[in-house]
Amino acid sequence: MGDAEFAKHPIGAGPFKWTDYQQDVYVNVEAVEDHYRRVPQVKTLNCKFLTEGSTIIAMFKSGEADVVQIPFWNYPEVRNDPKLRTIWSKFTFGPSLIFYDLAFPSEPSPFHDVRVRRAASYAINRKAICEKVLHGAAEPWGDIFAPYQPGCDPNLKPTPYDPEKAKALLREAGYANVLIRPFLTVYLEIR
Numbered sequence: 001m002g003d004a005e006f007a008k009h010p011i012g013a014g015p016f017k018w019t020d021y022q023q024d025v026y027v028n029v030e031a032v033e034d035h036y037r038r039v040p041q042v043k044t045l046n047c048k049f050l051t052e053g054s055t056i057i058a059m060f061k062s063g064e065a066d067v068v069q070i071p072f073w074n075y076p077e078v079r080n081d082p083k084l085r086t087i088w089s090k091f092t093f094g095p096s097l098i099f100y101d102l103a104f105p106s107e108p109s110p111f112h113d114v115r116v117r118r119a120a121s122y123a124i125n126r127k128a129i130c131e132k133v134l135h136g137a138a139e140p141w142g143d144i145f146a147p148y149q150p151g152c153d154p155n156l157k158p159t160p161y162d163p164e165k166a167k168a169l170l171r172e173a174g175y176a177n178v179l180i181r182p183f184l185t186v187y188l189e190i191r
Contacts, residue, residue, distance in 0.1 A: 122160070143156045
């Protein structure tokens with residue numbers, strides 16, 4: 001039937017069936033009453049796709065939305081409102097430092113040297129980013145996989161923040177003149 005036709009009448013094996021949607025605006029689903037696994041406790045879900053944090057918060061506070069996923073920068077506003085209930089889902093997003101340079105080994109890059117990659121890791125203050133930038137709505141982890149993902153090694157701890165060790169590794173790799181600025185300082189300057 002092709003992608004365009006399938007998009008008009010999507011089907012799957014889950015406990016909800018699509019009843020209505022508008023691309024990038026909303027999707028409405030309804031519980032499958034005789035689902036082979038378990039019938040959902042919620043009869044209908046009306047999901048809106050929103051990106052503006054203040055709109056999401058306003059809908060949540062007014063009762064127009066029962067459940068929302070808020071941007072981390074709006075977390076303090078919701079966390080501090082006694083009329084709202086928050087459930088923190090740690091590790092929901094997995095931002096990572098990825099060295100795309102390694103995909104092109106024939107092109108010169110400082111990141112081909114493991115010491116430079118280690119220096120970059122030591123130069124990241126993960127704890128401060130989670131506490132100050134993400135307002136306590138995240139927690140650092142040490143694996144490339146988030147703790148909820150299969151394959152994550154819970155014994156791997158995050159690299160500690162150690163700018164002096166980062167500078168030493170860069171000197172050893174021949175990049176002594178690289179400036180390491182604490183991310184938190186940069187963040188505080190732009191607020």
